[in-house]
Amino acid sequence: MSNKVMRPFLLAAAMLVTVGAAHAQLKVGVVDLQKVLQGTAEIKQAEADLKARFGPRQDELAATERELAKLQQEFEANQTKYTEAALADLTARIQNRQRIYQRNAQALQEEVNRDRQDILSRVGQRLQEIVKKVAEAQAFDMVVDSQSTLYSKPALDISAAVTTAYDAAYPVKK
Numbered sequence: 087m088s089n090k091v092m093r094p095f096l097l098a099a100a101m102l103v104t105v106g107a108a109h110a111q112l113k114v115g116v117v118d119l120q121k122v123l124q125g126t127a128e129i130k131q132a133e134a135d136l137k138a139r140f141g142p143r144q145d146e147l148a149a150t151e152r153e154l155a156k157l158q159q160e161f162e163a164n165q166t167k168y169t170e171a172a173l174a175d176l177t178a179r180i181q182n183r184q185r186i187y188q189r190n191a192q193a194l195q196e197e198v199n200r201d202r203q204d205i206l207s208r209v210g211q212r213l214q215e216i217v218k219k220v221a222e223a224q225a226f227d228m229v230v231d232s233q234s235t236l237y238s239k240p241a242l243d244i245s246a247a248v249t250t251a252y253d254a255a256y257p258v259k260k
Contacts, residue, residue, distance in 0.1 A: 115226040116238040117217060118245045123209065125249040131258045132205045136198065143194050150187045157183065216252045220244055 123129055157180045165173065221229045224244065232238065232245075 112227045113225060114238075114242060115221055115224065115229040115244040116232050116235055116242045117229055117248050118232040118243065119213070120233065121245050122213065122249050122252065123206070125245075126209065126256075127253045127258045128209060128256055129205070132209075136201060139201075140194060140198055143190070147187065147191055147194065150183060150190070154180065154183050154187060212256055213248070213252060216255060217248055220248050220251050 157176065161173070161176050161180065164176075168176065217229055220226075221244075224247070226244075229244070230238075232243070
């Protein structure tokens with residue numbers, strides 16, 4: 087079994103051992119980190135900034151893609167009408183545009199991924215601090231990610247509190 091599959095079972099076993107050893111009741115909170123991330127004002131602003139920053143380049147790629155489709159149609163429609171030299175020229179233009187498109191698409195994707203990773207890394211570190219503060223404020227002994235939990239009562243979900251605390255601690259600068 088993979089670590090991802092085993093993780094909930096190991097967590098459950100650890101909780102049982104802890105509860106059994108201490109003969110005390112644990113207060114456990116559950117947080118949906120994905121939901122919290124998507125709900126923070128900082129992530130929403132970062133997504134809007136990425137769209138504004140990279141939107142024009144994405145539009146250029148879409149235009150290049152449409153141009154390639156038009157060239158392909160021209161090639162297919164005129165194979166019997168064009169001379170070999172004209173077809174060779176058209177083929178060369180198509181291949182050149184494809185190379186440019188692929189290079190630009192890859193560069194854009196790498197840049198977007200790099201920026202997203204930087205944002206997620208920064209927000210992830212801050213989020214850990216906020217989860218700890220919310221857990222301490224609500225006297226939780228343990229907080230688990232809902233993605234690693236097989237079942238939890240909805241009342242244990244502190245995602246909204248974490249999102250609110252995050253936005254309060256790290257307000258978006260406009």
